[in-house]
Amino acid sequence: MFKKxxxxxxxxxxxCPKCHxxxxxxxxxxxxxxxLFEMQExxxxxxxKYKIEPSFFYGSMYVSYGVGIAFAVAAFVISYLFLGSSLNVAFIAIVLAMFAFYxxxxxxxxxxxxxxxxxxxxTKD
Known part of the structure; x- marks a missing residue:
């Protein structure tokens, strides 16, 4: 599952997505x-070539929304459900997690x- x-x-x-x-x-x-954003050409x-077309990685912003939601939900579940914190503390945990994992x-x-x-x-390997 995690193999090359x-x-x-x-x-x-x-x-590299082609040869790893x-x-x-x-x-x-x-x-x-x-x-953070500096990539090899x-x-x-x-x-x-990583940049298939100009502005190719703008599409990753849509993906980052979903990934960010997953991190926020995980922070909420850990804080509120597992640790038993209040909703205010859970909200603070979400903000801190988003900042830390950005x-x-x-x-x-x-x-x-x-x-x-x-x-x-x-064949590229």
Missing amino acids: GSKLFGILKGV NESMYKNSNPYAVTQ SCSHCKT PIIIRVSRNIWINLFMSYDK
Whole structure:
């Protein structure tokens, strides 16, 4: 399930969607916020171009909405249902979780978006 060649591997690792050999990002740490959006132009291993068209990753904003909702629901469930906090504290937990996980949400959304349009190719490996 998390093995090289699966969509989930490509999404969680942020690697080239065609060969899964290198990171798409110049800095693989999402918390280096000054470099959060900086991506390689193409894969140095298989030469796959990441920006299929100009403004390609604008579509990932739609994905980030869904991923953000998932993180917010998880924060609410953990805070309100499992820890038994009040609704006000649960709301604060949601805001803090969204703030803390924003870089991860952005990167995962971009990874999901590009993996919708490209698939792993064994011949590129």
